[in-house]
Amino acid sequence: MVGHNLILWLDINLIKGEKVKKVIILLSALFFSSISYGETIKSMSSDKKIESVKNIKKIKVHGMACPLCQSKAEKKFKEIPSVNGVDVDMEKMLITLNLKKGTDLSTEKIKPIVTSLGLTFVKVVK
Amino acid sequence: MGTSHQKFQSLELVYSPKYWLGTGLVTERRPKSWESTSLQIGYLAKRWNLPAAQGNFYLLAGPGYGSKFSANDSKVTDLLYRIGLQGDFETRRVYTFAKYTEQRFFNTNNLINNRLELRIGYAPYLAKFTELNSWVILKTVFSDEFKNIIYIPTVRLFYKNFLIDLGVDLDGGAQLNFMVRH
Structure with a gap:
């Protein structure tokens, strides 16, 4: 965990x-x-950008002030079966998820994951 | 030579089942002065998540067992309690930290030791978790048992789950902090 x-x-x-x-x-x-x-x-x-992958979701968060937060966010989202890859941009406070083809991750599922990391969920950008 | 030259050692093992809770064991000693081992619960009472910063305020408390030595080499050993407050505020470039702890005997409420530590730090470059992170930090320690305030300019290096602080106080005492996260 x-x-x-x-x-x-x-x-x-x-x-x-x-x-x-x-x-x-x-x-x-x-x-x-x-x-x-x-x-x-x-x-x-x-940086291994995953922008070119079609099925992506970007999550805007607040409170990610140290590299440890970055690591925790990556690890936590990688545990989700529908997530292929994770990129965390600490400059923009964005967590980008590369989702498996044909899958989705709802905002309702994303919010508690972000909160469990001790971060504040702002919005899903894309 | 000031009292800041006297050796101080501590070992802390903390397990955090949730981001807002830390449970652990702290063992500390200042030779010929006092020594203690106590449980410690750290509770995150408040967190401020800002667009590019985070602030935290913790309450610390726990029971323990320890000894205090007096000038004539006699010592009192008894159950104790440890309480404290801790706050930090950091961006990716700037780090501030304040922590106050004190230990007292349960039965007499006599103070064993207290300590206020303030830190301010700066990161000369930004790095990811998988890269080497560096900070320059000025640590300042106040305690009733020290005659002078102790200033410890420190270099902090951390890479992945490993952190090391290397510092030298102005009276010539070096300090090493080592932290591992799993």
């Missing part, structure tokens, strides 16, 4: 004094590497 989360949180204050410089250098290296990585992924247009 998508709604189930198990979180392990470990908080340790472990290094003091002389080792701090090394830690700062390590942190800086990690951070700037990640920025560089971020720029790289930004330039890669690898």
Whole structure:
């Protein structure tokens, strides 16, 4: 079930004094590497768009503020038998469903799924 | 050397059957000061879903068992309760967080420890769940047991279900947070 989360949180204050410089250098290296990585992924247009598929449904939502929400939405909608694929656009707050040929998913069925994710259902765009 | 140099460790295991409920076990210790293990229920009292942001307000509570050490090395061990409030507000670029918790002995109501943590963070780039996400976060910790406010500039990296925070406070103590979601 998508709604189930198990979180392990470990908080340790472990290094003091002389080792701090090394830690700062390590942190800086990690951070700037990640920025560089971020720029790289930004330039890669690898999004698997499903616009070209005919039987699609777009759902406008509110509250999707982190990538974890994106992952949960994808996982939850993929559990539905009539759904072939899911694309979540966090910029536009749109969840696009690629439905199997000849199937449909009503707004009445979509609403509680969106709500169970902790998001607010706005409307079905298409 | 300020009290912020003293070691603090905690391990938290949380299971969320619903997005609005978290149940878990928290074990914390500050050597030579106090140690505790408690159950924790986190209830999402209010969520604000905005077009490009989300805010949350949680109530935290739970019973536990712990010890408090005094200056002459004697210690009191008894049942305790842990209560707290937590709020956050985040967009894809900006992250804010506030959490207050305190632990008291059941019988005497004496304070074992309290802690207020404030965080503000910024994401230098936007990434998806399957990509590496990075944040720079300033954590600030207030507690009656520390003489000074502790500032911990932190780098947060998360990739899929794994999150790591690496920070160094201004007095030279490093902090590591590690989180795994399943």
